[in-house]
Amino acid sequence: MLTIRKKLVSDAQAAKVTNGKGNGKKFIVVHETDNTRSGADADAHARLQANGNSRDASWQWTVDDKEAVQSFEHTWKCWAAGTGTGNNQGIHVEICVNSDGDYAKAVRNAAELVAKIMKDEGIPIANVVQHNYFSGKHCPRNVREGKISWSQFLAKVSACQGTTQQPSPIIDTNKYRVMTGTYSTLQAAENVLDVLKHRFGWVAYIEQDGDKWRVKTGTFTGMDAAQAGANKIKTAKLAQVANVVAA
Structure with missing residues (x-):
């Protein structure tokens, strides 16, 4: 079953990048992020929106090969379609195309998410x-260029109808951070910080430890999310050691 979670943009930020509330919710609009960089997954795009997207753009959902993350409730009229009708009446789903992800699985997850939204919103x-x-x-580029046809995607959505379930609630609401091992130079730590902040969309800091430096992230809710963050750091080869600590 698809993992679904929320990382909602604040109302103050949402007011800057949407047409406000009152979405007609007549369409589900499928996009691709077009961001092929390693680490540009659903979590990174959700954090980008939550931290204040510098672009005049917004969308309700981002989905990758592991999860779907909601950034806006469906009532918000997001700036994603390029037209007033699409923005004011559409619920927008962005499929990740990051090079370190499984695109085929992301498409399957997107189909399951779309089926759920169809059921929820009629x-x-x-x-x-x-x-x-x-x-x-x-857009969506890969669909339009035949990597998967649109009819195949809609068939996947149809196959998911009636099989989607509500996600299990998150039980662990404790806050955690991820802390890297030490770097011998400040520049090395700053290089890692730049990736975490601008590629992953995370909040992160540098802390001095004696004559060395380490990088510490902002908070994650739940041990599973924090451990996934630590694994992401190690997979991207930003640190050999990444420990989860209580916030």
Whole structure:
């Protein structure tokens, strides 16, 4: 079953990058992030939005090969479609295309998410459309270029209908941080900090430890999320050691 969680943008930030509330919720609009960088997964894009996206853009959901993360409730009229109708009546789903992810699995997860949204909001499959439908943009790129056809995607959505379940509630609400091992130079720590903040979209800090430096993240809710963050740091080869500590 698809893992679903929320990392909602604050109302103050949402007011800057949306047309406000009152979404007609008539369409589900499928996009791709077009961001192929390693680490540009659903968590990174959700954190980007939560921390204040520098672009005049917003979307409700980002989905990758592991999870779907919600950034805005469906009532917000996000800036994603390129037209007023698409923004004001669409629920927008971005599929990640990061090079270290499994695109085929991300597409399957997106189909499951779309089926769930259809059920929750009473939206027919005829109103599941591509970003291109509204603005003519070449998006979702991989679908439009035949990596998976649109008809195949809709077939996956149909197969998921009636099989989606509500996600289990998160039990562990404790806060944790991830702390790297030490770096011998400040520049090395700053290089890691730059990746965590600008590629992963995380809050992070540098702390001095004697004559060395280490990097510590902002907080994660739950041990599973924190451990996933630690693994992400190690997988990206940013640190050999990444420990989870209580916040």
